[in-house]
Amino acid sequence: MLNDFLRLNPEAREKLVKDLEKKGIFDKNVLNALLQVPRELFLDPSLFVRAYDDMALPIEFNQTISQPYTVAFMTQLLELKQGDRVLEIGTGSGYQSMILKLCSAEVFTIERISQLYHKSKSLFEMLNFNIHIELGDGSVGLPEFMPYDAIIVTAGLPSIPNELVKQLKFNGKIVAPVGDLKSQTMTKLIRIDDDKFTITEHSKFRFVPLIGDKGWYIDDQN
Numbered sequence: 001m002l003n004d005f006l007r008l009n010p011e012a013r014e015k016l017v018k019d020l021e022k023k024g025i026f027d028k029n030v031l032n033a034l035l036q037v038p039r040e041l042f043l044d045p046s047l048f049v050r051a052y053d054d055m056a057l058p059i060e061f062n063q064t065i066s067q068p069y070t071v072a073f074m075t076q077l078l079e080l081k082q083g084d085r086v087l088e089i090g091t092g093s094g095y096q097s098m099i100l101k102l103c104s105a106e107v108f109t110i111e112r113i114s115q116l117y118h119k120s121k122s123l124f125e126m127l128n129f130n131i132h133i134e135l136g137d138g139s140v141g142l143p144e145f146m147p148y149d150a151i152i153v154t155a156g157l158p159s160i161p162n163e164l165v166k167q168l169k170f171n172g173k174i175v176a177p178v179g180d181l182k183s184q185t186m187t188k189l190i191r192i193d194d195d196k197f198t199i200t201e202h203s204k205f206r207f208v209p210l211i212g213d214k215g216w217y218i219d220d221q222n
């Protein structure tokens with residue numbers, strides 16, 4: 001099924017991937033994954049003309065599909081290996097989940113907005129992508145399927161919750177945008193052992209907020 005969609009605009013994807021290389025993305029697996037996933041699949045038809053602009057675009061319920069550069073940068077930081085078990089917090093459109101899956105990972109993803117959950121679940125099924133998707137508050141992780149090699153948080157949060165660190169294997173990584181509601185620093189945590197970890201900080205980004213027990217309290221009616 002994905003093959004049918006691949007006929008959509010392959011030249012535009014090649015150009016996007018070349019631009020991402022110029023912007024510093026070097027991981028071949030990540031670049032190859034972005035080459036393979038048509039971004040139109042996740043967008044309203046009125047936005048198809050902008051599908052390969054390197055920018056975040058609106059999806060339903062005031063949420064966004066992340067900028068391709070951001071998806072590539074975060075996935076590259078995760079340094080995924082074949083068979084790694086990955087948890088994504090904030091499924092949204094499902095674009096990042098499919099990129100993770102193509103980077104040889106076993107993917108679990110969690111979304112709090114029921115309509116987005118159902119939409120992404122149907123999309124994964126239609127494309128025959130074996131991604132495990134759950135509905136709920138991912139700010140406390142997804143302990144049922146722990147431990148993970150990598151956790152990626154695709155919404156902004158005030159700090160990295162201890163609950164997430166505890167769900168990592170030793171040497172596992174969390175990549176998350178940490179900051180206030182206006183701006184976040186991309187942060188990478190590596191768990192060394194029971195309670196030791198290292199943190200590195202990367203560039204600034206702007207994400208929609210992670211809403212939940214260990215995220216922000218915002219009453220957005222969803």
Ligand code: SAH
Nearest residue numbers: 065090092093096111112138154210211212
């Ligand atoms: N990875 C997505 C980015 C979507 S934007 C993509 O590629 O399209 C962030 C998503 O996080 C939104 O869909 C939002 O509803 C979801 N979200 C916010 N707080 C959450 C929480 N506590 N648990 C799970 N999902 C959450």
